[in-house]
Amino acid sequence: MLEESTESEWQSEVKTGTTIIAVEFNGGVVLGSDSRVSAGETVVNRVMNKLSLLHDKIYCALSGSAADAQTIAEMVNYQLDVHSIEIGEDPQVRSAATLVKNISYKYKEELSAHLIVAGWDRRGGGQVFVTLNGLLSRQPFAVGGSGSSYVYGFVDAEYQKGMSKEDCQQFVVNTISLAMSRDGSSGGVAYLVTIDEKGAEEKCILGNELPTFYDQ
Amino acid sequence: MAACMSANRSENAFSANDLVPEWAQEEVSTGTTIMAVEFDGGVVIGADSRTTTGAYIANRVTDKLTPIHDHIFCCRSGSAADTQAVADAVTYQLGFHSIELDEPPLVQTAANLFKQMCYRYREELMAGIIVAGWDKRKGGQVYTVPMGGMIVRQPVSVGGSGSSYIYGFMDSNYKPGMTKEECLHFCTQALTLAMERDGSSGGVARLAAITEDGVERRVVLGNQLPKFSNV
Numbered sequence: 001m002l003e004e005s006t007e008s009e010w011q012s013e014v015k016t017g018t019t020i021i022a023v024e025f026n027g028g029v030v031l032g033s034d035s036r037v038s039a040g041e042t043v044v045n046r047v048m049n050k051l052s053l054l055h056d057k058i059y060c061a062l063s064g065s066a067a068d069a070q071t072i073a074e075m076v077n078y079q080l081d082v083h084s085i086e087i088g089e090d091p092q093v094r095s096a097a098t099l100v101k102n103i104s105y106k107y108k109e110e111l112s113a114h115l116i117v118a119g120w121d122r123r124g125g126g127q128v129f130v131t132l133n134g135l136l137s138r139q140p141f142a143v144g145g146s147g148s149s150y151v152y153g154f155v156d157a158e159y160q161k162g163m164s165k166e167d168c169q170q171f172v173v174n175t176i177s178l179a180m181s182r183d184g185s186s187g188g189v190a191y192l193v194t195i196d197e198k199g200a201e202e203k204c205i206l207g208n209e210l211p212t213f214y215d216q
Numbered sequence: 217m218a219a220c221m222s223a224n225r226s227e228n229a230f231s232a233n234d235l236v237p238e239w240a241q242e243e244v245s246t247g248t249t250i251m252a253v254e255f256d257g258g259v260v261i262g263a264d265s266r267t268t269t270g271a272y273i274a275n276r277v278t279d280k281l282t283p284i285h286d287h288i289f290c291c292r293s294g295s296a297a298d299t300q301a302v303a304d305a306v307t308y309q310l311g312f313h314s315i316e317l318d319e320p321p322l323v324q325t326a327a328n329l330f331k332q333m334c335y336r337y338r339e340e341l342m343a344g345i346i347v348a349g350w351d352k353r354k355g356g357q358v359y360t361v362p363m364g365g366m367i368v369r370q371p372v373s374v375g376g377s378g379s380s381y382i383y384g385f386m387d388s389n390y391k392p393g394m395t396k397e398e399c400l401h402f403c404t405q406a407l408t409l410a411m412e413r414d415g416s417s418g419g420v421a422r423l424a425a426i427t428e429d430g431v432e433r434r435v436v437l438g439n440q441l442p443k444f445s446n447v
Contacts, residue, residue: 149380149381150380150381150383150384151383151384151385152381152382152384152409152413153381153382153383153384153385153386153406153409153410153413154382154384154385154387154388155384156385156409156412156413156444157385157389157405157409157444158388159444174388175384178383178384178387178388179384181387182383182384182387213387213388214387214390214391214392215387
């Protein structure tokens with residue numbers, strides 16, 4: 001197996017060239033991602049779940065270098081566990097996002113990963129935070145990864161304030177599907193996580209069950 | 217060692233040519249959003265109106281929809297000089313050909329003339345062109361000739377730097393069998409979304425509808441562009 005692989009495959013960094021999205025609704029958030037991990041032209045994992053748990057009701061979506069993104073998520077998961085024991089209750093989404101931001105900013109020259117942090121807490125309800133390049137900003141929705149360029153127009157046009165949970169889920173699935181059909185670095189299946197007061201619900205939508213559009 | 221030294225010098229704060237501002241040393245580019253849609257009976261084409269040299273907007277009311285013949289237009293993206301030169305050359309060739317034929321030229325002919333030039337000079341040119349128009353044989357047609365010089369006919373096509381951002385919108389909102397007004401509305405929306413996201417696109421939205429009866433041009437000014445809920 002090793003002899004068959006070409007040199008270039010092992011020299012390219014493993015990237016989650018990706019599409020990730022998170023949307024707030026009244027009472028929670030919906031996160032979505034594709035499942036493709038590439039090293040150069042090869043797809044090294046076609047079923048990777050890029051929605052990583054940071055705490056019971058806080059998840060983050062990974063993009064960029066797979067190693068960097070996973071490491072940041074693991075570190076923040078640990079820091080949040082300690083923090084939530086110290087304060088004796090569930091952590092705020094803003095706290096999780098700040099921890100991610102601190103790592104992204106301090107090591108911004110060495111890291112190449114962008115995490116979108118989203119979740120539910122008692123104080124603020126559903127919240128989505130972007131931490132690109134070490135900034136911290138709360139937004140009603142956020143897209144990221146290489147596939148996001150192709151769907152900026154779509155999300156700008158289709159996003160409405162005050163969507164219901166089901167509308168948000170459909171919006172996320174449509175966006176991921178469109179991005180996967182245009183971006184070579186995104187593909188596979190779509191993973192969805194819906195977080196509200198009751199907890200987090202994970203879902204996987206297979207390739208043939210994704211919505212199709214006019215030229216497919 | 218010598219190569220390193222000269223590379224460092226060019227990154228100095230004081231550039232060698234202080235008489236000309238930095239933006240004037242950049243190439244003039246129609247970093248752009250262009251698109252074209254076929255409908256039954258013709259085509260609708262659209263473009264933004266921004267021409268940039270680096271970060272300076274050299275022209276904020278550019279017309280990137282260039283007539284090649286009575287019922288054939290091209291949408292230009294890439295280097296402004298290259299696309300103007302190619303469009304002028306094709307206009308001349310097509311005019312001559314039309315006189316020889318003694319009938320209006322076909323859109324496919326115009327598109328292939330663009331392709332021949334863009335392919336032959338592919339290393340020197342930076343031009344992405346969409347050719348669209350109406351002819352008696354096949355009605356409304358859109359041909360895209362991106363950088364590199366390939367040609368393909370598509371019912372709807374987008375181009376330019378801003379096009380990346382509206383692929384998702386185009387895939388989800390285009391339906392075959394739209395009317396002329398629906399196509400105009402679709403183009404206006406798509407151009408607006410691209411202009412909001414792409415720094416190299418902006419200004420006004422220029423549209424044109426080409427049918428058997430001729431060309432109808434429209435301009436949608438900045439404050440009249442559709443608004444989307446979160447922008």
